[in-house]
Amino acid sequence: MQLSVDEELLKSFETVYRLNDGREVVFRPLKPKEDVEMLYQFYSTLSKEKNYFRFLSYRKVTRWIVEEWANVNYDQSMVLVAVVDNGGERKVVADSRYYLDKSTGAAEIAIVVHNDWQHKGIGTNLLLHTIKVAKEMGVKKLYAYVSSENRKIASIGIKLGFTTKWYPDMGEYGGELILNK
């Protein structure tokens, strides 16, 4: 795979978020080969509900699929992971990603935080960081399809400046969160 984004720029997308208890969570671009195992552990241990809200229908997670999800080029497809160090063992605890349509400058964004690490501000702050990275990468608009039952992401999105557009006809595919920059 050929990268179209240089290492220095990627390094500048790394930041540390500190939890209330003092622990550090590193937000950084995913390393496609190195991080596959951690990413597989993350996705394969998510609850069914998290999986459903993330994908809008339950998705079976296989090693092969996770390898596909790890195959990013940072230019069109960007993934930022939240990584913790658990006594020497590194773990992915959240995944935030967007996919850019270069012809429109709009990117679809999606985020998921592991059950064991929710309600610690990781979702809000990783999303905020992803917005910052997207802006620096020239993304003009971010949008996310969300379930109408997913009030939590709607509330976080609105706090961060997204507008909502609900589609009653879409049933469980409730609507879109949109951020124009």
Ligand SMILES: CC(C)(COP(=O)(O)OP(=O)(O)OC[C@H]1O[C@@H](n2cnc3c(N)ncnc32)[C@H](O)[C@@H]1OP(=O)(O)O)[C@@H](O)C(=O)NCCC(=O)NCCS
């Ligand atoms: C939606 C989701 C990303 C939120 O992640 P999260 O890390 O739990 O989110 P946060 O901790 O930032 O915010 C959740 C709550 O914690 C609170 N919180 C924020 N910072 C906090 C902190 N430092 N300590 C404790 N709680 C905090 C917030 O007030 C927020 O409460 P609210 O929902 O009543 O406003 C997560 O639940 C998830 O992965 N859901 C499944 C996938 C999904 O829905 N993705 C979106 C569609 S693509």
